[in-house]
Amino acid sequence: MAIDSAAEQAGGVAQPLPWQSERWRQFLSQYQSGRLPHALLLSGPRGVGKQQFAEALIARLLCVTPGEAACGHCHGCHMLAAGYHPDLLRVSPEEGKRQIRIDPIREVNGFVAQTAQQGGHRVIVLSPAEAMNVAASNALLKSLEEPGQRTQFILLSDVPSRLLATIRSRCQHWSLPVPESNQSQAWLAEQLGGKEEAAFWWQVSGGLPLLAFELAAPTARALRQQLHETFDALVRGAEPVAEAARLDRQSTESILWYGIAWLEDLIRLGLSGDSARIRNPDLLPLYRQAVKNARVRDWFRLLDYAREQRRLLAAGGNPNPQLVLEAWLVRWSALLRS
Structure with missing residues (x-):
């Protein structure tokens, strides 16, 4: 069941969702102090907003003139909005497949060895990370160990325990919180156009707002x-x-x-x-x-x-x-x- 994108937008720029503000502040603090780890593992149940948080991270990292979020106006933001940025590589299972096999990971390793074309970050997104088979996981280890400067891995996972321990150990694990009902339902009411709709689908989803949005x-x-x-x-x-x-x-x-x-x-x-x-x-x-x-x-x-x-x-x-x-x-x- 695929979760539709319902990321917060400000002038077309991906923003973290309201209940992700604390994690976003953590990201900004680590980034600005030079302590951001080269590999982040974002986890949480499907429907909590992992993809939305990742999109905000990607936009901020590839922006040429960022503030707290991406500016939305620079060349990097325009390329990202157009659907192609040369310093961004996304890896997911091929259409109709459920596993990430070794060939896309070999492409990741080649991508990491290159210099960023725009002179900033290179960003690699793997989703869902637990879809990597054993050969793909082992092939990724070298890049995770020696990523080079200004290389950022973002791994998204519903069930991080399904990842190899050697992969998990090379990432900083950020578990994204399930929001409180008031936050979820207020956001859903804006998306669905009514409090009753929001309350019903929030209950059906088990309190996961992005899943509720999809189910509606x-x-x-x-x-x-x-x-x-x-x-x-x-x-x-x-x-x-x-x-x-x-x-x-x-x-x-x-x-x-x-x-x-x-x-x-x-x-x-x-x-x-x-x-x-x-x-x-x-x-x-x-x-x-x-x-x-x-x-x-x-x-x-x-x-x-x-x-x-x-x-x-x-x-x-x-x-x-x-x-x-x-x-x-x-x-x-x-x-x-x-």
Whole structure:
């Protein structure tokens, strides 16, 4: 599930989000005193705003005449705004792939060996850093150990424990905070145009504002509604394989994400009976029917299955998406009819 960019902008220049001000001050202090480490590992749950913070860092580092943030007017800022800066290299998995393999990292090593074309910083961004396979990770180590002057690595990671320890040890780790609800909802209300919308999607996202912003987008809303209808149909006795076929053009990873969130709600409700603790209040009638039909331990087993399939996808495994979806819905259906 990709997080749409909703970075704070000031005259088109990326800015840190409101709840990142303390980390931004730390960056400015270290940068201005010459103590900024050559490699930063930015971590935090998906939806907390890592990409937005990284974009603000990139803009500030490549700006020719920066203040607290990039100026937005110099040649460096214009190149960045146009989508190309010769001293910026971004590395992510190739389209349709889940791993960063060794060839792009060899390109990083060549890039680091060059002189910055604009006479300032060279910036290398790896996202998500945990997508590097072992060969790629090992190939990156030399550049992390001997980066040269004015070279800045920025690694973004949802789960930094999946990075090799040798990579983590060569970076300064900055964990970005999950904002308090007041900050999140105030920001979301501005983005979504209303407090009620902000409160609902903030709750659905589990308190992660950028994820809430993404979930509120029309395409994500449509998928959520389709899945709601799918599970309503399963409760009424629909055939799970046929229901899976109706979802064949949707992202398996996104479907599993929703399913995991809903299973966690089911388990909370089954264990406590307290509907105030669930993240998706509009699904309460579906949850109550499901809780009535199956035991909590059965939902735990299904949750373990969904998490494992999602982990395999994230790790670069190649399970057949349609078979994963069919097997998962068959399990759901069996519990609902037990």
